[in-house]
Amino acid sequence: MAGLVIVGAGPIGTMAAEAAVDDGAVDQIVGVVDPDPRARRELVAATGAPGYTSTVELPPATPGDAALVAFASAAEKVAPEVIRLVSAGYDVVTTCEGLAWAPRHLWDAMHTSARSDGRTIIVTGTNPGFVMDxxxxxxxxxxxxxxxxxxxxxxxxxxxxxxxxxxxxxxxxxxxxxxxxxxxxxxxxxxxxxxxxxxxxxxxxxxxxxxxxxxxxxxxxxxxxxxxxxxxxxxxxxxxxxxxxxxxxxxxxxxxxxxxxxxxxxxxxxxLPGDEATVAHVVGALRRLGTLAPGFYRPTDIPIRYGVS
Ligand SMILES: NC(=O)c1ccc[n+]([C@@H]2O[C@H](COP(=O)([O-])OP(=O)(O)OC[C@H]3O[C@@H](n4cnc5c(N)ncnc54)[C@H](OP(=O)(O)O)[C@@H]3O)[C@@H](O)[C@H]2O)c1
CATH class of the missing domain: 3.30.360 (Dihydrodipicolinate Reductase; domain 2)
Structure with missing residues (x-):
């Protein structure tokens, strides 16, 4: 059973949760992390998954679990959360714009953590992530x-x-x-x-x-x-x-x-309708997680597959 934790229950996290299950990229949503009670409550109600205010509260991953991190654009804010998730056993897909070209020290930290924990981190999106690169x-x-x-x-x-x-x-x-x-x-x-x-x-x-x-x-x-x-x-x-x-x-x-x-x-x-395209890229990235060697992948590091991404 592949489960997905949504970290950031905004419009992208919410649309991606539905699309990932609908498309069969994951079996179910297994957690919703968001400090905003209203956003968290709505996605918890829609998915039936438990809600958490922070990634610190999340249980360790069971094999095959992934997390979608979609809550901020700044690399410095998002990278520590990604590393915490990887240490807890989750593969990670993120739409964080700043991580599309992460500062060197953050890239090193995430790549090292992914390699040593045997996990995969993919940065994806539409802009950055597709239409202008x-x-x-x-x-x-x-x-x-x-x-x-x-x-x-x-x-x-x-x-x-x-x-x-x-x-x-x-x-x-x-x-x-x-x-x-x-x-x-x-x-x-x-x-x-x-x-x-x-x-x-x-x-x-x-x-x-x-x-x-x-x-x-x-x-x-x-x-x-x-x-x-x-x-x-x-x-x-x-x-x-x-x-x-x-x-x-x-x-x-x-x-x-x-x-x-x-x-x-x-x-x-x-x-290009940006939000729907971003959700499609997220679902495609979730599908690719198990096919890539452990490490940190910028949008252009992912080998191209023609047809369904
Ligand atoms: N690369 C691309 O093409 C692309 C495309 C679309 C979106 N994005 C990025 O993807 C992210 C998600 O987009 P969105 O429109 O859904 O964002 P959003 O509307 O800002 O929603 C983000 C949600 O995450 C919550 N949050 C804040 N800090 C958090 C934390 N530490 N852990 C968990 N949740 C937290 C926010 O709560 P509060 O309201 O209380 O802060 C909010 O409910 C944004 O950073 C956006 O810029 C990238």
């Missing part, structure tokens, strides 16, 4: 002598989860928006991770990634955020990522432009 890298395989990769994503936040709308800065004054960006409360996380994942996939050496976040305005009102990331990999080689997340914008799309031989330009029509 894995997908462009796959497309780049059809081109050579690449000098530039540019990925653009325009998302309408009006049908997205509340935490994403809050991160986009909608409803803030321009001063509050600037303060939010400085404190890290405003702005999507993980654009720098995506740029680094692409550079690593292309085997391009690089130093740093420069990210700017500006408000998207409708008159004087802030309706979202425009993120721009640029990674330079020496003369004539760069990766540029532009992510706009704003309320009610049209059109919505993802566009990949590759300068190489041949040049490639690809665009999704209507854009």
């Amino acid at each position: 894995r997908l462009p890298l796959l497309v780049a395989g059809a081109s050579r002598k690449i000098t530039r990769i540019h990925v653009e994503r325009h998302q309408d936040t009006s049908d997205r989860r509340p935490s994403l709308v809050a991160k986009s800065g909608r409803g803030l004054s321009q001063t509050e928006f600037a303060e939010g960006v400085r404190s890290g409360r405003v702005g999507a996380k993980g654009l720098d991770s995506s740029a680094r994942l692409i550079a690593r996939g292309l085997e391009w050496p690089f130093n740093d990634v420069f990210v700017t976040i500006e408000p998207v305005l409708d008159g004087d009102a802030v309706i979202g955020a425009a993120h721009h990331a640029r990674l330079s990999a020496g003369p004539g080689r760069e990766i540029v990522l532009d992510l706009v997340m704003a309320w009610g914008i049209e059109p919505t799309f993802e566009r990949i432009t590759i300068d190489g031989i041949p040049p490639i330009r690809m665009e999704t029509i209507g854009g």
Whole structure:
């Protein structure tokens, strides 16, 4: 019996719990961890699993158990929880944006802990995790002598989860928006991770990634955020990522432009529904857990499987 513990009973944890059982990736939900009593209660009621306020209270895993960690974007916050779960015997899938390209010391700590406990940790998601890194890298395989990769994503936040709308800065004054960006409360996380994942996939050496976040305005009102990331990999080689997340914008799309031989330009029509796609990636990652050697896997470390992931 493969059981799944949900750590973070927000929209992603909740949707993934249902999808993982529905798709047969796990047999049942065996625990719900969330300090928020309302969120915890709702998922406990929906799954029949016991609820916990912290991972400290969880019983050790039984063979085959995994945990989905979906509660925060910051690597420093999530990595200690992942290590605790691994020590308790759980394989881990996480949607934590900051772990898509974990700081070296955290990567070392998680990889070492996974290897010594014989467990697997997979970081997955849509952005980062797919649309601005894995997908462009796959497309780049059809081109050579690449000098530039540019990925653009325009998302309408009006049908997205509340935490994403809050991160986009909608409803803030321009001063509050600037303060939010400085404190890290405003702005999507993980654009720098995506740029680094692409550079690593292309085997391009690089130093740093420069990210700017500006408000998207409708008159004087802030309706979202425009993120721009640029990674330079020496003369004539760069990766540029532009992510706009704003309320009610049209059109919505993802566009990949590759300068190489041949040049490639690809665009999704209507854009990828991010939350549903993230849930699909989580279910796919749960299925892959038993097939990979113990260790820590960034989104682009997972070998590609064609068809069902
Ligand atoms: N890579 C991707 O493409 C991708 C896509 C979607 C989501 N994500 C990330 O996945 C995570 C989940 O998304 P979401 O929208 O469901 O988040 P959310 O709405 O913020 O919900 C997270 C839940 O986790 C709870 N929580 C806080 N600290 C916790 C802890 N230490 N242990 C267990 N639960 C805790 C929160 O409680 P409180 O409300 O009391 O804090 C909240 O109920 C977020 O970090 C999000 O950014 C990534």
